[in-house]
Amino acid sequence: MIEVKNLKKGFGDKTVINDVSVVMQAGKCNLIIGASGSGKTVFMKCLVGLFTPDSGEILYDGQDFTDMNDESRKEIRKQIGMLFQGSALFDSQTVEQNIMFPLNMFTNDSYQQKLARVNEVLERVNLKDVNKKFPAELSGGMKKRVGIARAIVLNPKYLFCDEPNSGLDPQTSLVIDKLIAEITREYNITTIVNTHDMNSVMEIGDHIIYMHKGVKEWEGSNKEIIFSKNELLNEFIFASEFLKDAKDMRMLEQTGKIDNNRNMDELIK
Amino acid sequence: MTLFTEFGRYLLMIKGMFSKPENGKMYWKELMHQCVEIGIGSLGIVVIISFFMGAVSALQTAYQLVSPVIPKSTIAQIVRDTVILEFSPTLVCIVLAGVVGSKIASELGNMRVSEQIDALEIMGINTKAYLVMPKILAALIMIPLLVVISMALGIYGGRLAGVLSGILSPAQYDKGLLGNYQPYNVFFALIKAYTFAFIISSIPAYYGYYVEGGALEIGRSSTKSVVVSCVSILFADYVLAALLLQ
Ligand SMILES: Nc1ncnc2c1ncn2[C@@H]1O[C@H](COP(=O)(O)OP(=O)(O)O)[C@@H](O)[C@H]1O
Numbered sequence: 001m002i003e004v005k006n007l008k009k010g011f012g013d014k015t016v017i018n019d020v021s022v023v024m025q026a027g028k029c030n031l032i033i034g035a036s037g038s039g040k041t042v043f044m045k046c047l048v049g050l051f052t053p054d055s056g057e058i059l060y061d062g063q064d065f066t067d068m069n070d071e072s073r074k075e076i077r078k079q080i081g082m083l084f085q086g087s088a089l090f091d092s093q094t095v096e097q098n099i100m101f102p103l104n105m106f107t108n109d110s111y112q113q114k115l116a117r118v119n120e121v122l123e124r125v126n127l128k129d130v131n132k133k134f135p136a137e138l139s140g141g142m143k144k145r146v147g148i149a150r151a152i153v154l155n156p157k158y159l160f161c162d163e164p165n166s167g168l169d170p171q172t173s174l175v176i177d178k179l180i181a182e183i184t185r186e187y188n189i190t191t192i193v194n195t196h197d198m199n200s201v202m203e204i205g206d207h208i209i210y211m212h213k214g215v216k217e218w219e220g221s222n223k224e225i226i227f228s229k230n231e232l233l234n235e236f237i238f239a240s241e242f243l244k245d246a247k248d249m250r251m252l253e254q255t256g257k258i259d260n261n262r263n264m265d266e267l268i269k
Numbered sequence: 270m271t272l273f274t275e276f277g278r279y280l281l282m283i284k285g286m287f288s289k290p291e292n293g294k295m296y297w298k299e300l301m302h303q304c305v306e307i308g309i310g311s312l313g314i315v316v317i318i319s320f321f322m323g324a325v326s327a328l329q330t331a332y333q334l335v336s337p338v339i340p341k342s343t344i345a346q347i348v349r350d351t352v353i354l355e356f357s358p359t360l361v362c363i364v365l366a367g368v369v370g371s372k373i374a375s376e377l378g379n380m381r382v383s384e385q386i387d388a389l390e391i392m393g394i395n396t397k398a399y400l401v402m403p404k405i406l407a408a409l410i411m412i413p414l415l416v417v418i419s420m421a422l423g424i425y426g427g428r429l430a431g432v433l434s435g436i437l438s439p440a441q442y443d444k445g446l447l448g449n450y451q452p453y454n455v456f457f458a459l460i461k462a463y464t465f466a467f468i469i470s471s472i473p474a475y476y477g478y479y480v481e482g483g484a485l486e487i488g489r490s491s492t493k494s495v496v497v498s499c500v501s502i503l504f505a506d507y508v509l510a511a512l513l514l515q
């Protein structure tokens with residue numbers, strides 16, 4: 001569980017994160033959604049300590065991460081896995097070396113043990129026969145999977161994913177989303193995902209935080225989002241007419257009536 | 270950003286490098302890797318420029334020494350001293366600033382921009398210690414070695430050119446080499462080599478490590494790091510000469 005209290009972060013005199021408080025739950029996919037530039041990445045980088053917040057607290061299972069010394073911070077970081085937007089694989093190393101890197105750095109296991117673990121996580125992310133390939137030889141979806149494999153190789157308690165779907169086709173996106181959701185439940189990880197992908201929201205959004213211009217505008221689950229009356233959120237998440245229709249149909253299905261302020265004449269006609 | 274804040278950040282980066290390695294074996298491996306990259310990687314160019322600069326300085330010294338009173342062996346002496354004092358340490362390091370410096374800056378810049386540095390930080394690794402320190406150490410180990418090799422090759426190049434063009438005999442050249450030899454010059458050259466090695470590795474590392482932006486900025490910062498390194502080398506060269514050659 002990660003508790004964020006009154007987090008603020010700005011660059012120069014521009015405020016990017018404005019007083020955000022939220023609790024990220026263990027064993028669930030916590031989604032941060034919002035338009036490009038709304039501050040999702042900055043928020044995530046504050047949580048993992050790549051940016052220092054201007055004010056506020058970040059508690060990892062009760063331990064305050066913001067005013068920790070470097071050594072304790074390193075200890076927490078060993079429990080964090082992160083998938084970056086561009087995968088951030090080490091491009092001079094093969095897939096196997098990439099995934100083995102954290103093991104080499106932080107364990108004293110034998111090569112055989114490490115290799116077994118690498119193959120185990122590669123299998124977990126459904127990749128085969130890529131051990132000796134370099135990142136440049138992989139497709140976008142495969143890179144993301146290797147990124148996930150590297151992030152979970154040390155059995156983290158917290159998993160951060162920054163835009164796991166960016167640059168992927170819808171089908172591959174879904175596969176990645178499902179993978180993240182499964183891993184989260186399987187190992188009871190506190191997972192935080194940045195996304196602006198509508199599909200992910202509906203598929204894996206156990207807990208959704210909608211950010212708008214650095215402010216937490218809405219919070220709830222993917223069941224509740226259908227009934228949300230927040231106009232900013234609805235404009236963002238159900239942007240196209242098609243999705244608005246889909247939302248209304250789902251609402252009708254579940255409650256027997258459509259409760260919105262759209263002009264329905266066209267639909268009925 | 271002002272010069273002072275940049276310099277302050279540079280010093281903080283240097284300070285940040287000193288921390289206990291997370292895993293000694295991995296750091297050692299990285300150091301060895303950098304030694305190969307920096308040392309073996311630039312051996313070829315060092316061999317070529319050293320040889321030619323020795324050869325050319327022999328020919329030009331002969332051309333300038335027209336007086337029949339001066340013995341031919343003086344040419345060898347002058348070649349030896351200019352190669353040891355200036356050409357090998359300074360010229361070679363200026364070239365290495367381009368070869369090694371741009372490599373360091375663009376490697377780190379690429380790692381920064383593609384978030385590989387962030388990925389290492391997240392794992393709980395001190396990236397200044399793991400990425401920057403081995404590069405600087407490797408430069409401090411390998412560049413003075415390259416400079417020594419360059420001295421030998423430069424002097425040999427001068428001998429070959431002098432003999433081939435019929436200016437002086439091998440015996441005359443060798444006699445000149447031994448005349449009025451001052452070991453202090455080699456010591457001085459090595460001080461320069463160590464200083465320049467630090468400049469060539471730490472300045473590009475700074476520019477690469479703190480890149481912001483994309484591919485364009487990587488190119489820009491690598492060019493800038495080479496320019497700043499070269500100017501710093503020339504400046505340090507002057508300061509060292511003023512301090513140590515009296
Ligand atoms: N290092 C930085 N320095 C200054 N401004 C930044 C920096 N990183 C992000 N920003 C600004 O913060 C805002 C939010 O960016 P970001 O978190 O990347 O958005 P997104 O929601 O698309 O991930 C943007 O306006 C961006 O310009």
Ligand SMILES: [Mg+2]
Nearest residue numbers: 040041162163
């Ligand atoms: Mg982003």
